[in-house]
Amino acid sequence: MQKEIEITGLNKSFGQGASAFHALSGIDLSIGSGEFFTLLGPSGCGKTTLLRIIAGFEEPSTGVLKINGKEVTGLGPSKRPINTVFQSYALFPHMSVADNIGFGLKMLGKPKSEIKSTVAEMLQLVRMEAMADRLPSEISGGQQQRVALARALAPRPRVLLLDEPLSALDLKLRKEMQSELKRLQAETGITFVFVTHDQEEALTMSDRIAVMSAGEILQLGPPQEIYNAPVNRFVADFIGDTNFLILRVKEIGNGEAVLELPGGRQASARLPESISPPVGSRVTAVIRPEQAEPTAAGQGEMQAVVEAATFFGTDTHLHLLLDDAQGFVLRRQNRPDQPSPAPGTRLGLSFAPGALRVLED
Amino acid sequence: MARARFSITQLPGFGLIAIVTFVMLYLPIIILVMFSFNEGVSQSRWEGFSLQWYQAAFNNTQVRDVSLRSLWLAVTASGLATVLATLAALGTTRVGRFPGQTMIYALINQPLMVPEIVTGIALLIFVAAIKVQTGYTGMGYLVAAHTAFCIPFAYLPIRARLETLDHALEAAAADLYASPIQAFRYITLPLMVPGILAGFMLGFVISLDTVVITEFVKSAGQDTLPTYMLGQLRRTVTPEMNAIATLFLALSLVIVTAFFLITRTRGR
Ligand SMILES: Nc1ncnc2c1ncn2[C@@H]1O[C@H](COP(=O)(O)OP(=O)(O)O)[C@@H](O)[C@H]1O
Ligand SMILES: [Mg+2]
Numbered sequence: 001m002q003k004e005i006e007i008t009g010l011n012k013s014f015g016q017g018a019s020a021f022h023a024l025s026g027i028d029l030s031i032g033s034g035e036f037f038t039l040l041g042p043s044g045c046g047k048t049t050l051l052r053i054i055a056g057f058e059e060p061s062t063g064v065l066k067i068n069g070k071e072v073t074g075l076g077p078s079k080r081p082i083n084t085v086f087q088s089y090a091l092f093p094h095m096s097v098a099d100n101i102g103f104g105l106k107m108l109g110k111p112k113s114e115i116k117s118t119v120a121e122m123l124q125l126v127r128m129e130a131m132a133d134r135l136p137s138e139i140s141g142g143q144q145q146r147v148a149l150a151r152a153l154a155p156r157p158r159v160l161l162l163d164e165p166l167s168a169l170d171l172k173l174r175k176e177m178q179s180e181l182k183r184l185q186a187e188t189g190i191t192f193v194f195v196t197h198d199q200e201e202a203l204t205m206s207d208r209i210a211v212m213s214a215g216e217i218l219q220l221g222p223p224q225e226i227y228n229a230p231v232n233r234f235v236a237d238f239i240g241d242t243n244f245l246i247l248r249v250k251e252i253g254n255g256e257a258v259l260e261l262p263g264g265r266q267a268s269a270r271l272p273e274s275i276s277p278p279v280g281s282r283v284t285a286v287i288r289p290e291q292a293e294p295t296a297a298g299q300g301e302m303q304a305v306v307e308a309a310t311f312f313g314t315d316t317h318l319h320l321l322l323d324d325a326q327g328f329v330l331r332r333q334n335r336p337d338q339p340s341p342a343p344g345t346r347l348g349l350s351f352a353p354g355a356l357r358v359l360e361d
Numbered sequence: 362m363a364r365a366r367f368s369i370t371q372l373p374g375f376g377l378i379a380i381v382t383f384v385m386l387y388l389p390i391i392i393l394v395m396f397s398f399n400e401g402v403s404q405s406r407w408e409g410f411s412l413q414w415y416q417a418a419f420n421n422t423q424v425r426d427v428s429l430r431s432l433w434l435a436v437t438a439s440g441l442a443t444v445l446a447t448l449a450a451l452g453t454t455r456v457g458r459f460p461g462q463t464m465i466y467a468l469i470n471q472p473l474m475v476p477e478i479v480t481g482i483a484l485l486i487f488v489a490a491i492k493v494q495t496g497y498t499g500m501g502y503l504v505a506a507h508t509a510f511c512i513p514f515a516y517l518p519i520r521a522r523l524e525t526l527d528h529a530l531e532a533a534a535a536d537l538y539a540s541p542i543q544a545f546r547y548i549t550l551p552l553m554v555p556g557i558l559a560g561f562m563l564g565f566v567i568s569l570d571t572v573v574i575t576e577f578v579k580s581a582g583q584d585t586l587p588t589y590m591l592g593q594l595r596r597t598v599t600p601e602m603n604a605i606a607t608l609f610l611a612l613s614l615v616i617v618t619a620f621f622l623i624t625r626t627r628g629r
Binding site (some may be wrong): 055057076077078082083084086087088090091092093094103104107108151152155 | 527529530532533534535536537538539540543547548551552
């Protein structure tokens with residue numbers, strides 16, 4: 001895969017000396033050409049700052065940023081083959097939809113005829129042909145979003161940066177725009193760097209995700225890997241729902257640990273390469289709520305009592321108490337022939353090998 | 362049961378105070394306008410409708426001269442003030458925070474805080490000294506004084522407009538390959554236009570209206586409409602003055618109305 005963006009040893013701090021604030025520390029990543037890459041993290045973790053550095057609105061304090069193999073330090077935003085879809089859209093309020101879309105081409109000095117045909121093509125791409133002559137204030141939020149996309153795509157940048165582009169839309173429109181964005185990316189082949197704080201959005205849309213916290217990248221990988229093999233407590237907690245269990249190590253070997261479960265049975269769990277806890281110590285292990293199954297009492301790996309059941313339409317969350325009083329949430333798909341167990345019911349829990357994982361902590 | 366919310370309109374005497382206020386504000390003006398149409402010379406006894414005082418005012422070459430001078434001065438001074446205020450507003454809102462920014466605001470707004478009479482006397486002494494040194498007695502002094510006086514009035518609406526403009530718009534322009542000059546030409550400037558027009562009109566009305574500054578700075582034969590009217594009032598008061606004042610009022614009303622219409626249309 002050809003590298004479109006390469007970032008090595010990047011740091012960014014605001015302010016000087018002791019009061020300096022480190023917004024980004026030790027960022028290393030490379031983004032492939034045509035990739036849908038997502039920066040995911042809670043508000044304030046530095047996503048926008050990283051995006052602004054890539055776009056050229058900020059300079060890194062230290063580190064190297066290469067775009068298409070060339071170092072771009074010192075080049076302003078108007079000198080980089082990158083366009084941005086701003087969080088607030090930033091449509092020019094005094095220009096029609098068509099003039100907004102054509103602005104980049106006009107600034108590049110393209111001939112009128114070419115601008116006209118590209119604008120028409122972009123309007124069609126985002127399905128806004130009928131709105132070409134409207135002002136931004138005369139179209140809906142979802143439509144403004146499409147215009148912002150078309151405007152950024154029109155100059156055919158190598159990379160498109162999107163800063164939480166969907167956060168202002170309501171749920172239904174957001175789902176619609178998610179597939180719209182995937183379609184646009186597939187059709188144009190442009191590299192997308194997408195910022196979101198919504199883990200579900202990140203999981204459904206991305207080729208790869210960088211999970212960020214407090215200015216650092218904690219884990220980088222495809223959605224399945226991030227979800228199934230979170231490296232630490234923060235990632236496990238931030239992505240999806242998770243049961244955390246404190247368990248004693250009985251044996252170590254072969255990249256796995258044998259753990260003692262509540263109730264006395266044993267199960268093996270994958271161990272991250274970075275740690276090797278001593279036998280007898282306690283570690284944090286995780287199981288996703290949908291990766292365990294209820295069985296008859298006395299069977300399965302662990303025993304539990306139902307405390308409460310919450311109905312969610314497609315599934316029910318069973319809040320359980322394990323034998324050693326640790327809490328556990330189980331997600332079970334609803335079926336008409338399987339009523340949810342009443343509080344106080346005893347049941348067993350079984351889980352597939354590989355569902356239990358030890359965290360770095 | 363919920364108590365009705367407190368409302369100032371329910372206080373005893375509210376209606377009376379409101380009526381007295383409106384009478385104080387508008388009755389003198391209504392009387393002034395009314396007697397501009399009086400048949401006779403009296404300012405207190407109605408003798409029938411006539412346009413003779415308007416005719417007299419139009420035929421009075423002195424009135425015509427001072428009116429044209431006032432308009433010319435107001436356009437020139439307010440125009441210059443608007444250009445300077447636009448630059449000042451860009452400097453104070455578009456380059457990020459810098460040390461001494463609050464100080465700069467205070468300096469720009471100085472004429473709003475210093476009593477006009479103080480400015481007037483200061484200008485009188487200052488201008489007199491220059492006149493002695495250079496011998497120049499043209500309109501330059503009035504233009505300079507009015508321009509300085511109009512700057513804060515032009516500055517306020519322009520700055521207010523700029524502050525409502527999202528910085529992301531300029532960032533978006535740069536992102537779409539616009540040079541700083543192109544970003545200003547195609548994005549910032551067109552979006553500032555309502556503020557600039559409002560600033561110009563406010564400056565225009567202020568310049569048209571000021572008596573004190575003009576009185577202290579003008580040389581012989583440089584009367585503006587307000588200083589001319591003041592001079593005339595010291596002698597005889599005929600309803601011709603009412604007619605001139607009424608026309609003056611009409612002009613101000615037109616401009617102030619236009620100002621409100623322009624500032625009300627947001628984002629175009
Ligand atoms: N220009 C700046 N000066 C000082 N601090 C800043 C500046 N820009 C961002 N920050 C700080 O850097 C941190 C990361 O901000 P940001 O990148 O906007 O986070 P995110 O987009 O992930 O919510 C925040 O704590 C923010 O206050
Ligand atoms: Mg942000």
